[in-house]
Amino acid sequence: MENPPAVSRPELIPAQESDLPDGPDPRVWDERHLVEKARHDPEAFAELYRRHGPAVSRYLRRRIGDPETVQDLVAETFKTAWQTIARYRWRGLPIRAWLFRLATTAVTRWLRQERRHASTPWNEEPAAPSDDPDGQRDVARAALLSLPLAWQTVLSLHYLEGWSVDEVARILGCRPGTVKSRLSRGREAMRQELARKGWTS
């Protein structure tokens, strides 16, 4: 019997010079240059933070809500980035995707801890949704946070942050098919959870 073809992980293909557009895209070259510099130049790292910190912060805020926790997780994300950027290899994936991967790891770890400790009347259900957007948002976030972590992650990256299925797969290091399946099951679970919380269109 023939051996099955080897499965390659989709995100681990280094970008070749020839992959880049003919006319140099200043954004790509600038970003690559900055990342190279940031390995040993704190000021360049600061510029990376300046560029991508707000996006990482928004992503975490959309998932968690609580500003203090978001601040901590942003700090943790950039701490890890600072410690590991020397080992980062340019693979044609934007640096922002790598930072989102680190942020996803940080938020997942935090949510796991929270779930372990949260048995509890303080994780109270938000009030039934009203016309008040803030109240509705709390319900929406509570519904998202009640889903399995893997589903939360793909739903957030795709629907909240606008990454494509392929990009989400590369960020998470899984296959696009896995992402599609999690998106589909996550959406359905989210729909049920919203209905359970009395969400009205």
Added chain:
Amino acid sequence: MSRPTDPVDQAFSLLREDSDLAMPDPQLEKQLRNPTQPRRHWRLGWVAVAVFAVSVAGTGWAAQQGLLKSWWYRIVVGETQIRGVADGPGVRVFDHELSDGTQVRIRVSRAAGPQAVSRIEVSQSNEGMETQDVEEFRRSEPTLAPRSEIADLTPLHLWKTAQGWRRLYIKQGPPGSGSEILVEALDQPDGRCVQLVGRLPPTLRSLDVSLQEQENGSLHLILDCLDESGRSLERHLEIGVPPSSPGAMRYQSPDGRVRVDVGD
């Protein structure tokens, strides 16, 4: 833009809108993304970059930010004791139910950066009644607070403990925000440690402070105050054992059933 009809899309749309409110100035962001454009709007950006770059300079950045510094905590709730060590900034949350049904949530947090150090929040909830206590420690530069920040009528109180000299003062906040009662450890090797021990509402003005040291080392504080109508009244405050080092802190609930210790 029309509102989506699918409930899931509605929910995500709302969550996206929430964070859109927190987005930075798009013009500034655009300028930062494209440095070849005129730098009219770069001023704020450069300030932010410069401030960050200063803090980043050198490989000690992470340590300076408190990102790598480890800290420990010990929590006693009823019969249960929890200990742990954490690296860098973070939050630890513990929920516990006491034998009488009281729900207790303890949140211990360590912020990044040299200014904010630690915070303990203890919430207790029983039959609809909820109370919350907050202990907060801050680190600041090894200089005394400017006299201008200290309420004019606050006498300076200094006393010596086993851990060193402490000073008590009241700092006026912005108009309408009340004032903070602070205890400061003066002779710490790595910076001044200021402990927020209480707050006065904006309707009260403090006239005098007296201290009584208790046998267990804690302090009983008596504040003579005036309210808005000029009536004199007393406020009493119990202060725990003064901090022995920046970042070290202790909380004990009035009934003694919850105790939290944090240290570097």
